[in-house]
Amino acid sequence: QAKKAVIGVSIPSATHGFMGGLNWHAQETIKRLKTTYPNLDFVLATAGAVGKQVNDIEDMIATRNIDALVVLPFESEPLTSPVKAVKEAGKWVTVVDRGLAQAGIEDLYVAGDNTAFGRVAGEYFKANLKSGAKIVVLRGIPTTLDNERVDAFKKAIDGSGIEILDAQHGNWNRDKAFSVMQDYLSKHKKIDAVWAADDDMAIGVLEAISQAGRQKEMWVVGGAGMKEIVKRIMDKDPQLPVDVTYPPALISTALEITALRFVSDTPVYGRFIIGSTLITPENAAQFYFPNSPF
Amino acid sequence: MSDTAIRPAAGPRLPGLSALGPLLALILLVVLGAFLNDNFLSAGNVTNVLARSAFIGMIAVGMTFVITSGGLDLSVGSMAAFIAGVMILAMNALLPAMGVGVPLILAGMVIALAVGLAAGLTNGLLVTRAGIEPFIVTLGTMGIFRSLVTWLADGGTISLDFAVRQLYRPVYYSGLFGVAWPILVFALVAIAGQVAMRHTRFGRYCEAIGSNDKVALYSAVNVERIRLLTYVLLGLLVGLATIMYVPRLGSASGSTGTLWELEAIAAVIIGGTALKGGYGRVWGTVVGVLILSLIDNILNLADLVSPYLNGAIQGVIIVLAVVLQRGKSAA
Amino acid sequence: MSDTAIRPAAGPRLPGLSALGPLLALILLVVLGAFLNDNFLSAGNVTNVLARSAFIGMIAVGMTFVITSGGLDLSVGSMAAFIAGVMILAMNALLPAMGVGVPLILAGMVIALAVGLAAGLTNGLLVTRAGIEPFIVTLGTMGIFRSLVTWLADGGTISLDFAVRQLYRPVYYSGLFGVAWPILVFALVAIAGQVAMRHTRFGRYCEAIGSNDKVALYSAVNVERIRLLTYVLLGLLVGLATIMYVPRLGSASGSTGTLWELEAIAAVIIGGTALKGGYGRVWGTVVGVLILSLIDNILNLADLVSPYLNGAIQGVIIVLAVVLQRGKSAA
Amino acid sequence: MTAATAPVLELVGVRKSFGPIEILHGVDFALHAGEVHALIGENGAGKSTIMKILGGFIAPSAGDIRLDGRPASYRSGAEAEAAGVVVIHQEFNLAPDLTVSENIWLGRELGRVFLDHRAMRAGTQALLDELDSAISPEARIRDLPVSDRQMVEIAKALSRKARVLIMDEPSAVLTSREVEVLFRQIERLKAQGVALLYTSHRLEEVTRLADRVTVLRDGAVVRRARRGELTEDGMATAMVGRDLQDIYPARRHHPGEVALEVRGFHVPPLVEDVSFALRRGEVLGISGLVGSGRTELAEGLVGLRPAHGEIRRNGVPVAIGTVREAAAHGMAYLTEDRKERGLLLDKNLRENLTLSTLPRFGTPFLSAAREEAALGKAIADFDIRAPRRDLRVGNLSGGNQQKLLLAKTLLSDPEIVIIDEPTRGIDVGTKSQIYAFIDALAREGRSVIVISSDMPEILGLSDRVLVMRQGRLAGELAGERITETAVVRLVMGTAGDSSGSAAHV
């Protein structure tokens, strides 16, 4: 029997909805690939902080003899050198979602598109609100990717006359989003729409709105494609007209393509950008995965 | 910890003048809030702030007893998440058998309290029987509870069945005589806590144990049992807080209740309870909780230079609130 | 906090037999690791584990003095992030003037130490002069430092210029006689700390103050100054840790160093230092840090049922390590 | 010691107030080189306060401190010590987590950069040897019995090169043997020209030591005398302001049946194979040297230390594992260590008084009124003098703390009371009240065990005396056989025959 190829997978731990979904997809895919390809082995490590993720990668190299690394960097900058070291050690490197700070390190890049994520949402706002409309924004945890999304969103509504009343951090967390939205509602007499930028936050926002009884006044756009939200779009909920995808399943794509490198003769190099698309009542069914935890 | 002890002439910390310190800070914050935003004192906003404070508030009341008797509990946030997870899963599981109805809700509540009790008992037994530092015990259980809920949720979110949720919602959103339930329950817990601390044996013993556990032991106080009880009480209150929390968003995940422990402990200390034990002030804790909630609320209502600086302003206000308290006591 | 005090006969916590408790736990973990994976004891893995323990390790050594003298510092993690941020920004700013070279690196190091000193001084002065509980002071500065770095980074990441990073990298990755620099520096800090605790007035005074600050004051110990010094020392050590940390990751952001404070405090307590002060054991802290790192490492060696349960296993091991310690002492 | 020598340290018109209450009302007072000056007075008269002012620990509200005729410049205890004014405090001033040696050298450690452990240990050993003490320099203060802690305090003070040594009731917790050692040291220092200030409620010590006596009453000097001018009775009268009769009650006879029987009782590691019986209406004294295991025996009996052996209450075997079980069997113990084990120093009088009997004050809610009533009664019965009722107990004078502790222990109305050092630090006036109280307890048919290092107390109070030596019963004396010589012989282990007297009941 030939030596098994070992693929190390390093991802952030499931601290909010999107990452939870990503964790779930990673584990499901690993399970599936293991049964499909008996000569593949996987080492999965999840990290709650940057330092821990670097440690995990070091451990995979030092003790688990991995042949390839699939990594979703907790943060781009700090992971660049450690991942580069992996590459220099002759391993295959797949980077998922958040690009490294230096180009050309990875063999394969599979990512969502944060700029598109913000832009698609922004374009929807621009198209569906009149000039002078007032909106509020909930931001995520202060990070580069949050900045990218928000900048793209602002750029997309530029010149539309839409006014952003407020943009506080909701940390991609339901509870925090709930209280921030409560306070927005106390503060602003008139809000036409909310960009919650994440479906977890959207849930908290919707609760706050319904508590204030202002459901009629505004609609909400979240993001990522959580099943509950997609379902409501499918059901034509007037409060949730659309959603913007940022599929946690992109980790599965990355894992599958990486696996090809070890089970076939045709390794696949390159960049796979999984664009963010608008989920509308019309196309919602194709984004609905009732079995996923996300 | 630092304490005035180093100035022998200044006399010891006594609940005299300084008692009003945190209250003063609270009043200043209210004035500031009213000044910054007209809606600050609106019924809606006041209800929001109070209802939000209720979870941490109930937990902090329990924490006051734990800290007063010389203990500490870092696990409460994770414990809340864990209880919420188990409660929701259990309700979903019981749904086919019991159907949507009040009994199901009541069953969920009983389960929440039972799990809270068990969790508190675990912490308490490890502290008293195994004799391990509370810091270590609850650091350990913090990780354990958090992991368990993430695992139960498969990394995602555990959601209460929609129909059940609709029935359960009013427990958070409606109330009695226009006062929301969480506020009412919190008020009851706070009053009961204050009475227990000042007017019952339990409170007296907590203070005695925190002040000097050897003296308590020589005075025929069942030190181990009282200590254990403080953790159990806290567990039950976390359960109660969860009962009020679940109807709000109807879900639990690995990120539910993160950092609640820090907030609860901070509220207790801001309220004037001594971290090293021996002196507890439940109403101070309530004031501490309100101060912390108000800071958040005011930061959201005001327009700051940069939201990145929220944390800094929060930090400054916390320190100032306590300086105010010290200032009064030095006078 | 709980302590054996409640069982007078059991005798007080003494650094006698029980001293070996954490060491025993560490040895068990090493055996477990070697058993789980052949590469566990390889030079590479050992270097990795030791080098990554170095940051928390240095901070924990400083924390040992703070806790021994009856204080606490919750701000160290944020402080590290803040120092790293300022250091990187300063180095980037100096780059055009100084060019890529050793002087620039040295300037960065000096800046890191200076900022660490200033941060420690801030904490220390608030604790000693303003007389505010260390818990509150450092909870406040924790928020402040973290906000400031987020604000400096504009919500994103502050990155060191790539060319400078290349030059600076060896400070983490290479070493002397095959021993990586962080390990060397950590070892020096640990030895110096142990010596300072046991064989200098400073250490003696820390223990005396933590044990009874009034007695220390009566014995002509400058209580305020020693307390202040512990915070300053800790600040400097956080600076030093940052100097070793920046070449590893080359950047700083709002999430750098999150929860380091908890890890550092846990290491100190696992190592046998009393949380309420009065008795400190630097080598125990080192063992505590290694235990915590090893747990992570071992979890990576083995394939668990579910990665969601990592935290639970971590929690169990932490509690067990301390039970072992107590078990020995009870014997 | 002629009157001509100028005072070394002097108080002139010193007043001291805590809050609105004035404690000292214009005290003038002087210490001379080579003299022992005794300061005596009732509990709460202000002796400790004067000593703390002299030692720089608290500042007077008015008046002057003069050192060598000039205003003393020190503003803290540490500065006073640097000026040669050293205080042995009534409350211990030792860091419990540090060792004996570490405490003795605290603040003046030897060694340059690194501590010279060896020199400090040797220095400590030498000091302890000089004091005839077997304490290990490496022992932690926390682990030492109070008497040993007092010896450490004395050693610490002696190690400071003092010009003025102020001793606040140093002998209160010492046994006669150690008191002798202390007196030798005092004589030595006096010969070296040190000015000494001494307080004690044992007036025979004052008569023996003092070259001058100052009597304080309610914060004012009421009498100054030279050696020989005042008898013990005279001192007592001056202090209390009235004549004192014989302070010991008349002996009771006819003890009742056996209330407590102890057989083959062991309290590891020290106490071995102790057997005795205690009757109703009896006062049983236990004498012995420091470390002879009296406290351990008592703590073992009430479940504070793991112990084994047979205990019978009224003939019925009982198991006692905790203080609460002991209390359930009507047994109460008053600890010798009032600061660490007896009282909550941070709490007020009321909370301390009722702590061990709280269930009597209302369920579920405590009745503050009833507690206050109990406190009122305790204050009256035990003559507790506190400037304010809500005072923190740590701010009570030492003697008044002891009275409160007694009140607290007796509040549980026990049938068997074990009192470890009942009158430690209590003034003569109150002592007789406490003796009368113990007598009354016995007359009511209760049983009292008195563990005391005060020989006259043992002799004057006990119906029977047990003597312990090295953890074992060395003998028993009853009735006529209770004499000072007999007790001392047993204590020292020099009794040639212990036959008849050692027979167990």
Ligand SMILES: Nc1ncnc2c1ncn2[C@@H]1O[C@H](COP(=O)(O)OP(=O)(O)OP(=O)(O)O)[C@@H](O)[C@H]1O
């Ligand atoms: N910090 C304080 N605050 C208020 N009252 C105080 C304080 N310190 C001492 N007192 C009071 O001052 C009085 C004198 O106390 P002091 O300790 O000097 O008495 P003493 O003569 O030493 O008595 P004893 O013989 O019992 O030791 C007491 O009534 C005591 O309660």
Ligand SMILES: Nc1ncnc2c1ncn2[C@@H]1O[C@H](COP(=O)(O)OP(=O)(O)OP(=O)(O)O)[C@@H](O)[C@H]1O
């Ligand atoms: N052989 C020994 N082994 C262990 N501990 C001992 C021994 N001898 C003395 N000790 C210590 O001395 C103390 C015993 O003294 P204890 O307090 O019981 O004596 P005591 O007769 O009551 O003296 P005191 O006059 O101080 O009250 C114990 O606390 C114990 O720690």
Ligand SMILES: [Mg+2]
């Ligand atoms: Mg006194």
Ligand SMILES: [Mg+2]
């Ligand atoms: Mg004794």
